[in-house]
Amino acid sequence: xxTTQQRPTTRAPRPDDATRPPRVxxxxxxxxxxxxxxxxxxxxxxxxxxxxxxxLFPIAYTAVISFMDWDLIRGEGEFIxxxxxxxxxxxxxxxxxxRNTFSIFLLSSxxxxxxxxxxAAVLDRNIRAKTFWRMAVLVPYVVAPIAVGLIFNxxxxxxxxxxNGILQSIGIGAIPWHVEPFWxxxxxxxxxxxRWMGYNTLILLAAMQAVNRDFYEAATVDxxxxxxxxxxxxxxxxxxxxxFVIITATIGGxxxxxxxxxxxxxxxxxxxxxxxxxxxxxxDVGWGQWNFGRAAAMAWILFIIIxxxxxxxxxxxRTLVRDEGLxxxxxxxxxxxxxxxxxxxAQS
Amino acid sequence: MSTxxxxxxxxxxxEGIPTAREQRRSARTRRIRGARPGFWTYGILGAVxxxxxxxxxxxxxxxxxxxTTLRGAFPWIPGxxxxxxxxxxxxxxxxxxxxxxxxxxxxxxxxxxxxxxTSTLAGWAFAKLRFHGGPGLLVFVVxxxxxxxxxxxxxxxxxxxxxxxxxxxxxxxxxALTSAFGVFWMTQYLRQAVPDELIEAxxxxxxxxxxxFWTVGMTAARPAxxxxxxxxxxGAWNNFFWPFIVLDRQNPTLPVALSLxxxxxxxxxxxxxxxxxxxxxxxxxxxxxAGKQLVSGIMAGAVKG
Numbered sequence: 001x002x003t004t005q006q007r008p009t010t011r012a013p014r015p016d017d018a019t020r021p022p023r024v025x026x027x028x029x030x031x032x033x034x035x036x037x038x039x040x041x042x043x044x045x046x047x048x049x050x051x052x053x054x055x056l057f058p059i060a061y062t063a064v065i066s067f068m069d070w071d072l073i074r075g076e077g078e079f080i081x082x083x084x085x086x087x088x089x090x091x092x093x094x095x096x097x098x099r100n101t102f103s104i105f106l107l108s109s110x111x112x113x114x115x116x117x118x119x120a121a122v123l124d125r126n127i128r129a130k131t132f133w134r135m136a137v138l139v140p141y142v143v144a145p146i147a148v149g150l151i152f153n154x155x156x157x158x159x160x161x162x163x164n165g166i167l168q169s170i171g172i173g174a175i176p177w178h179v180e181p182f183w184x185x186x187x188x189x190x191x192x193x194x195r196w197m198g199y200n201t202l203i204l205l206a207a208m209q210a211v212n213r214d215f216y217e218a219a220t221v222d223x224x225x226x227x228x229x230x231x232x233x234x235x236x237x238x239x240x241x242x243x244f245v246i247i248t249a250t251i252g253g254x255x256x257x258x259x260x261x262x263x264x265x266x267x268x269x270x271x272x273x274x275x276x277x278x279x280x281x282x283x284d285v286g287w288g289q290w291n292f293g294r295a296a297a298m299a300w301i302l303f304i305i306i307x308x309x310x311x312x313x314x315x316x317x318r319t320l321v322r323d324e325g326l327x328x329x330x331x332x333x334x335x336x337x338x339x340x341x342x343x344x345x346a347q348s
Numbered sequence: 349m350s351t352x353x354x355x356x357x358x359x360x361x362x363e364g365i366p367t368a369r370e371q372r373r374s375a376r377t378r379r380i381r382g383a384r385p386g387f388w389t390y391g392i393l394g395a396v397x398x399x400x401x402x403x404x405x406x407x408x409x410x411x412x413x414x415x416t417t418l419r420g421a422f423p424w425i426p427g428x429x430x431x432x433x434x435x436x437x438x439x440x441x442x443x444x445x446x447x448x449x450x451x452x453x454x455x456x457x458x459x460x461x462x463x464x465x466t467s468t469l470a471g472w473a474f475a476k477l478r479f480h481g482g483p484g485l486l487v488f489v490v491x492x493x494x495x496x497x498x499x500x501x502x503x504x505x506x507x508x509x510x511x512x513x514x515x516x517x518x519x520x521x522x523x524a525l526t527s528a529f530g531v532f533w534m535t536q537y538l539r540q541a542v543p544d545e546l547i548e549a550x551x552x553x554x555x556x557x558x559x560x561f562w563t564v565g566m567t568a569a570r571p572a573x574x575x576x577x578x579x580x581x582x583g584a585w586n587n588f589f590w591p592f593i594v595l596d597r598q599n600p601t602l603p604v605a606l607s608l609x610x611x612x613x614x615x616x617x618x619x620x621x622x623x624x625x626x627x628x629x630x631x632x633x634x635x636x637x638a639g640k641q642l643v644s645g646i647m648a649g650a651v652k653g
Contacts, residue, residue, distance in 0.1 A: 039557035058500035
């Protein structure tokens with residue numbers, strides 16, 4: 001074991017330190033020292049023990065199983081290399097599911113974030129009954145995704161649904177929500193938007209309220225209108241929060257299962273896989289066809305996709321949204337360089 | 349009239365007339381954020397509110413009608429059949445409503461309580477105690493938040509079926525007892541809520557580590573712990589994917605029971621939606637009591653996170 005670092009004492013050395021007799025460490029002091037050294041590990045251990053068993057072990061074991069032809073009855077598998085991955089990537093259903101997942105993800109996250117920023121900007125104004133409005137936008141968040149799915153599935157019903165009723169009464173005509181892939185994606189994305197928009201609105205609102213009001217004052221004095229102020233001050237200030245929200249939406253959006261599962265009674269992604277998503281497909285392979293090796297491989301493919309898209313999002317958001325106050329905030333390296341320069345000047 | 353009885357004249361003045369400073373301030377606020385926003389602001393907010401409430405109201409209207417209610421038309425007024433529909437959900441043997449409700453209540457409660465305890469302990473260590481590997485472990489914990497749930501379900505299912513726990517509610521409680529998000533949340537909160545001097549003072553006074561945690565840490569953590577409890581409770585209550593895999597039809601949670609509602613047995617939307625409303629009421633009640641905390645929790649988490 002390595003030695004454990006102790007909190008440095010702040011006491012300055014006293015002149016009589018050397019002449020003092022060495023202190024006898026009593027039992028209680030020893031106990032206290034041990035307490036100091038091992039307590040942190042004791043405190044994190046409940047989390048990490050559980051986490052290792054139900055969090056980390058399954059992740060690693062999924063990788064192992066994904067290289068196997070898993071036998072359910074014997075409860076063990078035979079190593080077959082990348083065959084499961086190859087099988088999945090050669091399935092047309094997988095590519096349909098991938099396309100559907102992306103389509104639903106984009107249709108849900110993009111309008112959702114644009115609307116959330118807009119509503120947050122409205123809530124950021126000097127309105128009355130702030131708490132009431134904030135609570136009002138959050139109501140859908142507590143409704144279970146399954147419940148949201150069932151409600152909207154009924155609203156989007158092709159024959160007698162509420163939405164088609166409205167569309168017909170204003171002369172547009174009924175839309176085949178459960179037939180056309182695109183329209184089924186719109187309907188499912190609506191469910192996601194309904195549940196998550198208020199949540200993201202509040203996160204963005206919090207970031208907006210943290211923006212220094214003096215910036216707006218200065219901008220007003222300089223003659224910038226509200227729109228210009230929004231794009232030049234508000235949006236750049238939201239950047240870290242936007243990255244957070246987009247990454248969270250990506251992780252959640254690419255895993256979508258609940259809403260498409262109850263979009264019809266069979267729950268298998270539609271008669272022609274119109275709204276089959278990767279997780280729906282994973283469920284079907286794992287617990288419909290009882291092929292755990294393939295399901296595990298699919299889980300890893302999904303994870304890799306999420307990682308890639310997350311990184312891509314990070315890069316895009318970084319470049320698209322302009323940085324705020326570059327002059328004020330220097331990177332750590334720049335700060336170091338500046339400090340070194342100052343030190344040299346002082347020495348010379 | 350005597351002025352002797354008037355206690356603090358400053359306070360009485362400040363109540364009615366704004367001070368010069370306040371006047372300057374409010375003028376500034378007006379100029380920057382606009383005057384009290386006009387009709388269109390409340391119009392937008394009203395529309396957002398209605399779109400949040402409407403699907404619930406609409407499903408109540410359909411859920412209180414009978415199977416002949418025209419869903420394409422505009423049924424604005426609830427019918428009188430809600431209790432009949434709800435009763436047919438509750439009494440249907442395929443749904444197991446009461447066991448599902450009870451399962452949801454106690455599993456969500458246990459999960460939220462356990463997450464609060466494990467997260468507060470670990471968060472305290474990460475935020476306020478120095479130990480080898482601490483920062484690295486914290487980064488690792490946060491990184492695992494990006495791992496999708498699907499990555500663990502196959503081995504977990506194998507594990508629980510070896511233990512003979514499939515179909516048991518324990519199979520959804522055990523994997524949820526800890527939360528990486530919870531540890532991150534408590535670490536962030538405790539880091540700024542507890543000054544290091546307070547801990548040093550407690551240590552100097554001879555308090556053991558566990559005593560310091562209990563008196564200083566737990567006291568400071570209380571608001572964040574309450575929020576973490578709420579979020580975990582809502583999350584556990586609404587979770588579907590894993591319970592749907594591991595639980596069977598005899599012993600479901602509410603979301604699983606709801607998904608069974610829409611199986612082949614039922615095509616009657618008024619019954620399905622009555623069930624949806626029935627299953628949503630508990631969390632709506634929770635929201636009415638704790639919505640304010642949820643709102644401030646989301647907003648606090650965003651700024652610090």
